[in-house]
Amino acid sequence: MHLDHDTMPPHHHTPSAEALHPDGSRRALRIGLGGPVGSGKTATVAALCRALRDRLSIAVVTNDIYTREDAEFLLREAVLPPERITAVETGACPHTAIRDDISANLEAVEELEESLPPLDLILIESGGDNLTATFSKGLVDHQVFVIDVSSGDDIPRKGGPGITTADLLVVNKTDLAPYVGADLATMASDADRQRGKLPVVFTSLTSDDGIQPVADWVDGCLAAWRTEAAV
Numbered sequence: 001m002h003l004d005h006d007t008m009p010p011h012h013h014t015p016s017a018e019a020l021h022p023d024g025s026r027r028a029l030r031i032g033l034g035g036p037v038g039s040g041k042t043a044t045v046a047a048l049c050r051a052l053r054d055r056l057s058i059a060v061v062t063n064d065i066y067t068r069e070d071a072e073f074l075l076r077e078a079v080l081p082p083e084r085i086t087a088v089e090t091g092a093c094p095h096t097a098i099r100d101d102i103s104a105n106l107e108a109v110e111e112l113e114e115s116l117p118p119l120d121l122i123l124i125e126s127g128g129d130n131l132t133a134t135f136s137k138g139l140v141d142h143q144v145f146v147i148d149v150s151s152g153d154d155i156p157r158k159g160g161p162g163i164t165t166a167d168l169l170v171v172n173k174t175d176l177a178p179y180v181g182a183d184l185a186t187m188a189s190d191a192d193r194q195r196g197k198l199p200v201v202f203t204s205l206t207s208d209d210g211i212q213p214v215a216d217w218v219d220g221c222l223a224a225w226r227t228e229a230a231v
């Protein structure tokens with residue numbers, strides 16, 4: 001797919017000089033987003049790019065089973081210029097490409113780092129999978145797990161590695177809660193019980209600033225990353 005650069009909105013990338021990896025290199029912070037099919041991973045990536053792209057240099061890697069649909073959505077929505085979006089086709093097992101054989105994703109990340117230096121942030125979106133999909137620590141620095149209220153308000157209670165161990169749990173589509181009878185307070189207390197001190201945010205991406213809690217969390221991760229790099 002090709003989009004004419006002239007039709008893209010202007011993006012003012014001012015990669016910050018202090019965007020250093022703790023080892024002193026200029027590697028970007030890598031954040032993985034996983035979660036069940038249709039929970040809102042691509043919508044979260046799109047909204048994050050819109051919220052952060054004017055002050056951070058961002059690239060995205062998408063993982064789809066047999067298609068490039070998520071990347072094509074992001075291109076169509078023009079959330080970033082085309083050269084900042086790479087699609088990996090994972091074949092039948094999306095979790096394998098982010099957890100076990102991460103070579104295709106690592107290659108995509110490294111190519112983006114080489115062609116667009118220096119990047120501040122790379123978002124890696126997993127293909128939709130079940131509640132056990134987690135990212136390899138060799139691929140990402142932090143992981144976000146996105147679930148949504150319409151899949152049942154008992155999902156946090158049921159747990160699974162994504163729910164219990166992700167660095168951030170996003171409970172998306174809160175606007176649908178009244179229509180599907182989801183009890184957000186129960187979801188919040190179940191999630192807290194499963195996750196201890198790990199953070200949980202509730203989002204509705206139908207509102208303009210719905211992504212803010214996730215954007216704030218990403219900002220916090222970047223600030224910590226830079227502090228670590230500066231030590």
Ligand SMILES: Nc1nc2c(ncn2[C@@H]2O[C@H](COP(=O)(O)OP(=O)(O)OP(=O)(O)O)[C@@H](O)[C@H]2O)c(=O)[nH]1
Pocket residue numbers: 035036037038039040041042043044070127128129172173174175176203204205206
């Ligand atoms: N009502 C509502 N719809 C949402 C919200 N977030 C996403 N959606 C819709 O939910 C559908 C699925 O969203 P996606 O972002 O494609 O979900 P995904 O997790 O990337 O899906 P896969 O890549 O297929 O696993 C789309 O029609 C979105 O527009 C939300 O906060 N509220």
